[in-house]
Amino acid sequence: MTLASPSLDLTSCDREPIRTPGSVQPHGCVLALAPDGTVVQASDNLAHHLGVSATAALGRTLAGVVGDAIAAQLEGELAGELSSVAGRPNFAATVRLNGGCFDVLVHRYDALLMLEFEAVQRTGVADFRHLYPLVGDFLQKLGDGDPVEKMSATAAAEIRAVTGFNRVLVYRFDDEGHGHVLAESGDGGLPSYLGQRFPATDIPKQARELYALNRIRLIHDANYTPARLVPPENPLTGALNDLSFAALRSVSPVHLQYMRNMGTMASMSVSLMVQGRLWGLISCHNAAACHITFDKRTACEQLGQILALRIESREMADELQFRLEVRRTMVDALAGLTQGADFIENMGNVFPQLLHFARAGGVAVVVDDRIVGFGETPGEAQVRALVGWLQANTHDDLYHTEQLAADYPPAYAFRQVASGLLAMPISRIHQHYLLWFRPEVVYTIDWAGKPREKEGDIPADAPRELSPRTSFASWRETVHGTALPWHPGELEMAVEFRTALLGIALERAEQMAELADELGRANKELEAFSYSVSHDLRAPLRHIAGFADLLMEAAGNDSLEKRQRFLKNIKESARLAGKLVDDLLSFSQMGRASLRPVHVDMNDLVRSCVDKVKLDAGGGRNIVWHVGELPAVTADPTFLQLAVINLLSNAVKFTGQKDPAEIRIEGRRTDTESVFSVADNGTGFNMDYVHKLFGVFQRLHRMEDFQGTGIGLANVRRIVERHGGRVAAQGALNEGATFTFTIPNILPST
Structure with a gap:
């Protein structure tokens, strides 16, 4: 493209053949x-x-x-x-x-x-020996804790010393592509641009791509006449030569005119690549034509690469520190959200942490009709309307903007407190939101010449003549309705925060479900308890009262033997009532007491249980015990001993009519748990009623035939389930029964 193309609009700059100028x-x-x-x-x-x-x-x-x-x-x-x-x-x-x-x-x-x-101009060979001391000196001047601006100023001064250019600028590109001058070194021969911005339109997209590809470019004289290639096309490919990497590549006539308008006859650019992207440029200008030899250009390129690496290191360190601080605040906030059951109240307790977490001026939580705010926030009606708009128009895990009024025009009315918004939906079904508000930050931008898009009398989509801008006079723009932008680290942490909130909600739901199950079980146990109180416990008390009345009526008339029989019945009934109360207390304790798990040798534990049950059974029974080799477990030995004694006592009780009675105890270990069984050849039970076995006060046999309170197996189940295990029973009438329980190899957290 040449300057003789006035009819082309500016968008064609991105199609100009700058790589194949010919x-x-x-x-x-x-x-x-x-x-x-x-x-x-x-x-x-x-x-x-x-x-x-x-x-x-x-x-x-x-x-x-x-x-x-x-x-x-x-x-x-x-x-x-x-x-x-x-x-x-x-x-x-x-x-x-x-x-x-x-x-x-x-x-x-x-x-x-x-x-x-x-x-x-020199007569000798290019000398690269000065590179090492130059690089070493530059590295020594860069401090580990130096901010990017200070490092950039050091680099600008070093490169101006190498090249002799009148002015060296270091500028970075912002998110919109505008170049912000961070540092400058000059001799006063050219105007200063320190702190000013160059519009993104000054460097078309394809020029930025070429800057990323070829890291250094020299234009020795803006008034040069190009030397054409003969023939114009590459004879081997039939296409124009791609001169992307040629040091002598001719540049766009538009850019040459741009230089002349800027008052610079020679320029050199060094690309600053940070984390694989074009972060900025070192831009060198001279008022007169000037050629920089390859060895000096190489030195400047090396300094640029070192600066880019130090910028990358500095930014990564700052980014890491920022993310750590945000995460620390997030963890503090999450810790406060687990204290109580009321979500709104919990949020209110951590509002200061939430403000610090998002560097916000105000925060609000919306749960259906309830709105609670902290700090500087819009009014309740404005928040409610905003949430309605969010629910209808946003569908991602987060919505964020630093110019809320651009998306939601009613926000202009409260832009002073909420030009920026970070909105987090907590529910997809209900109107539950967490909102952070950032206030308006009115600021000014000093442009090195008024950008084309700021010309109010020219429509944004109007075609324009392809020509470089002619003015670089400072132009100040005041920006309204904008908040500080949201940092990517804040947005990522906010997504994590939302996930954690949902996790807390899910855990609460699981706890409620578990509580409902426990409540259902407690209700059943309460029903059984009520039945026991009305029947099992009242029966011995009636016996006590009845035999006491008979004893009083027979006083002085009956024989001593008859009175002794009455007193024995009273004693047995009182003993049974006391045992019922003791067993109820034991069952209650099973649900409240903390487990103290240790390594348990089941061989020793079962042996001691067998000895105790033998002692209780007396010496008149013919019982054959078969005890296999049992695996060790991690469990609470006191509780586990109680469960084993209950199972062995049951086996002894229900084999009372067998001679000999046989009781077999076996165990085995799998990858996930240890399995134990207690089998007998006793009365057994009907499997149709197996579901009643482990309930409180549930019996499958008459109390007159087999004594007991009906709490023992319920205790066994509660103990085993407290350890994270399972209980089961298998049996048949008059063919014995087998009770099985498991203990996990790794106990659940309690």
Whole structure:
């Protein structure tokens, strides 16, 4: 594209062929060699520099253009690594030709080996030895804790010292692509732009892509006349040469006019790549034409790379510190949300942490019709209307903006307290939201020339003439209706916070479900308790009262033997009533007492239980005990012993009519749990009623036939379930019964 294209609109800047200009800057010349070593393309200023015309050079070998001695010198370099290098140019040699001195650069692209001959004023070879002390000195000047602005100022001063340019700027691109000047070093020969911004439109998209690809670019004279390539196309591909990596690549005529309008005749740019993206530029300007040799450009490029690495390190450290602080605040807030059952009340308790978490001016929680706010927030009616709009128009896990009125015009009325909004839906069904508000921050931007899009008399979509802007006079813009932007770390932590909130809600729901199950079980146990109180406990009390009346009526008339029988019945009834009360107390304790799990040798525990049950059974029974090898477990030994004694006592009781009675105790360990069983050859039970076995005061046999309170197996179940295990029973009438329980290898947290 040339300046003779006034009818094109600005959008065509992004389509200008800046990578394939078909020409080079004239302070050097170009030879393009095919794989067979012949020259297939040359710049039309070849005769001026090397004394051979471009057309005469075509078809010749390198020696035929530059002579045998220089060709031998270059071919020695090209025969090594450089011949295979693609991309950025590498230094090959410094040669003298046609009365001049040239730095020869080489790179391979588009199947061609590109040789660039840059004219230099010195007579000696390029000296790269100064690079090491320069880099070392620069590193020493950069402190570990220096902010980005200070490091940038140090780099600007170093690069101006190397190049001698009148002004060196370091600027970074913001999220909209505008360049903000962070640092400047100048000699006063050119205006200062420190602190000002350059509009994003100054650098089209494709130019930014090229900056990321080729990290350094020099324009030695804004008034140069380009030297065209002969022929214009690459003879091997039939397409225009891609000169992205050529040091001599010609630049857009529009940019040259931009430089002239800016009052700079020479410029150099060094790209600052941070975490794989174009973070900013080091931009060097000079009022007069100026050529910077390759060795000095290499030094500047190295300084730029070091600065970019230090910026990346500084930003990563700051980012990590920021995220740690946000996470610490989030954890504090979450800890406060688990204290009580009321969500609104819990939120109110942690409002200060929530404000700090999001660096907000106000926060509000909305749960159906309830709204509770803290800090500077819109009015209740405004919040309610805003939530209605959010529910109808936003469907993501988070909604955030620093210009709320742009999306929701009614917000203009309360922009002073809520120009920024971070909204978190807590429920997809109900109108439950957590809202953070950031106040309006009125600020000014100093532009280096008024951006085109700020021209109020020109429609934004109007076609415009393709020409560089002519004014760089400072223009100040005042921005309203905008809050501080939300940091990506804040947004990520907010998503985590929402997930944690949902986790708390889910845990509460599970606790409520578990509580409902426990309540249902407690109700059943209460019903059984009521029945026991009305029947089992009242029966012995009636016996006591009845036999006491008989004893009183028979006083003085009956024999001593009869009175003793009455007293024995009274004693037995009182004993049974007391046992019922004791067993009820034990059952209640099973649900309240804390477990104290330790390593338990089940062989020892069962052996002691068998001894106790034998003692209680007396010596008149013929009981054969079969005890297998049992695995060890981690459990509360006191509770576990009570469960085992209950099971063994049951086995002894229900084998009372067997001679011999056989009781078998076995155990085994699996990958997840230990399984134990107690089997007997006693009365057994009907499996139709197995579901009643482990209930409180449930019996499958008459109390007159087998004594007991009906609480023992209920205690067994409660003990085992407290350990996270299971109980089961298998039996048949008159064929015995087997009771099984499990203890997990890893106990649940209690």
